[in-house]
Amino acid sequence: MERVKILFVCLGNICRSPLAEAVFKHKIKGSALEKYVVADSCGTSNYHIGDIPDSRTIANALKNGVSIDHFGRQLCTNDLDQFDYILAMDHSNHKNILRLTNADQHTQKVMLMRDFDPHGKGLEVPDPYYGGEKGFQEVFDILDRSMDQFIKHLEVKYLPQVKA
Numbered sequence: 548m549e550r551v552k553i554l555f556v557c558l559g560n561i562c563r564s565p566l567a568e569a570v571f572k573h574k575i576k577g578s579a580l581e582k583y584v585v586a587d588s589c590g591t592s593n594y595h596i597g598d599i600p601d602s603r604t605i606a607n608a609l610k611n612g613v614s615i616d617h618f619g620r621q622l623c624t625n626d627l628d629q630f631d632y633i634l635a636m637d638h639s640n641h642k643n644i645l646r647l648t649n650a651d652q653h654t655q656k657v658m659l660m661r662d663f664d665p666h667g668k669g670l671e672v673p674d675p676y677y678g679g680e681k682g683f684q685e686v687f688d689i690l691d692r693s694m695d696q697f698i699k700h701l702e703v704k705y706l707p708q709v710k711a
Contacts (some may be wrong), residue, residue, distance in 0.1 A: 551705055553586045553610030554626055555660065556644060557636040560619040563672050563686055564636060565600040567660060568607055569615040570690045574698055579706055588617060589626065589642040593620035601676065607683040612693040634660045634697075649690075661698040665691060686697035 555567035568588035575581045598619045599605070608615050624647050626633065633656055635641035644657050661670045672689050675682035 551584050551632070551701065552630045553584060553632045554622075554630040555586070555588040555632065555634050555636070556591060556622055556640050557588075557672075558590055558640060558674065559594045559676075560588055560617075560621070561595045561598060561601045562604045562674065562676055562683075563690075564588035564590065565615055565617040565619075566604050566608055566613075566686065567636070567672075567690050567694070568617060568632070569613050570694050571698075572688070573613045574694055578698075580701055583705060584701065587630075589620045589622045590688065591622050593621045596621055603680065603683050605677070607680070607687055611687050622647070624648065627656075630703050631656060633657045636660055637674070643666050660693055660697075661689065662691040663700065665696060666692065 553569070553571065555564040555676070557564040565588050568586050571586050571668055575584060593616055596619055597599050600615050600617060600619075605615055622644065627648055633644060635657065641657060645654055647653075659669060661667050661671050664670065667689070673682065674684055
């Protein structure tokens, strides 16, 4: 089976999307899915290319037992061809991703992260940048439960192919 490629996207790639990438990698570590999936994250803006994630994001992740190893990068047109799932953190970034192309093959793979949230389908992952620690924990909690459902989705869709 070819690897399934997942891209998490927010605005600057220093808070939500690198945390989503790290939570995802943490959750699949040691699972049957781990060797069949590649995950990355990026931002729709060019504000933080080459930067490490926000220190509050790193601290929150560590507090929750997750480590982050990422340098900011900007979304590019090639990402739409390379990735199988492109998960936007909010409606604005979802719209900006879709502006890169009108091809149906790409619009179907672009979704909101919270489309997998059992407590908030279709809602946004709020940007914690201008808030305090409570906002970063809220983002972690949203990503944590959304990721569980996303991983279940991947297991149902791809693990039967692996066992065949």
